[in-house]
Amino acid sequence: MEELLRGLGIGELILKTEDKKKALDIFADSIKDCKKCRLHTGRKQVVFGTGNPYARVMFVGEAPGMEEDIKGYPFVGKAGRLLTDILKELGKDRERDVYIANVIKCRPPNNRDPMPDEIKACVPYLDFQVKIISPKVILCVGRFSMYYILNRFDQPKISEVRGKMHISRYGIPAFATYHPAAALRNPSLTDLIREDIKRVFEFAEGS
Numbered sequence: 001m002e003e004l005l006r007g008l009g010i011g012e013l014i015l016k017t018e019d020k021k022k023a024l025d026i027f028a029d030s031i032k033d034c035k036k037c038r039l040h041t042g043r044k045q046v047v048f049g050t051g052n053p054y055a056r057v058m059f060v061g062e063a064p065g066m067e068e069d070i071k072g073y074p075f076v077g078k079a080g081r082l083l084t085d086i087l088k089e090l091g092k093d094r095e096r097d098v099y100i101a102n103v104i105k106c107r108p109p110n111n112r113d114p115m116p117d118e119i120k121a122c123v124p125y126l127d128f129q130v131k132i133i134s135p136k137v138i139l140c141v142g143r144f145s146m147y148y149i150l151n152r153f154d155q156p157k158i159s160e161v162r163g164k165m166h167i168s169r170y171g172i173p174a175f176a177t178y179h180p181a182a183a184l185r186n187p188s189l190t191d192l193i194r195e196d197i198k199r200v201f202e203f204a205e206g207s
């Protein structure tokens, strides 16, 4: 990580500043031309993250889809709208109450699963985002996020890990839930996602 930051020439600057928003802006700008993996060839733009850098809750999804690639923000397509609606139903606002990012910052062709070498290339960026934001709790949205953030090389199902608190690879408490894209195919998952998100906010708010 330190080496990566030195490579970017921004490590010292960011680690010293208390201004999370500014740190994230500088960091986002420094990776907007990233070509560390093959996904750079098909993307329109790097999708860095959105929301409130001072939020206690951070959501981490998988990778940008078509609309995210066009608009430059995570979770703004069909699945994203479902996630945004669930937040609203819980009285939460995606720009005010949460910071949202993905494991992979560039859209995989035809939204295929990210490959291990692409994840390996991209996760130092997520690691650094988490370091800057230092949320109180992380919600892994979908399998790939859960595998990485919970360090689950055994690749369990979401159904096996949801509903309880885990300690993430960052030492920060984390929960996992289904990807909203799965709920678009199987609407019964929507209630479970809502339950999981509710629990995450209750945890963050200390109740």
Ligand code: URA
Pocket: 061, 062, 063, 064, 065, 068, 073, 074, 075, 076, 077, 079, 080, 102, 142
């Ligand atoms: N799915 C994700 O995992 N992330 C996005 O940003 C959009 C869809």
Ligand code: SF4
Pocket: 031, 034, 035, 036, 037, 038, 039, 040, 046, 104, 105, 106, 118, 121, 122
């Ligand atoms: Fe760089 Fe990540 Fe995009 Fe690959 S997916 S080019 S590592 S920003």
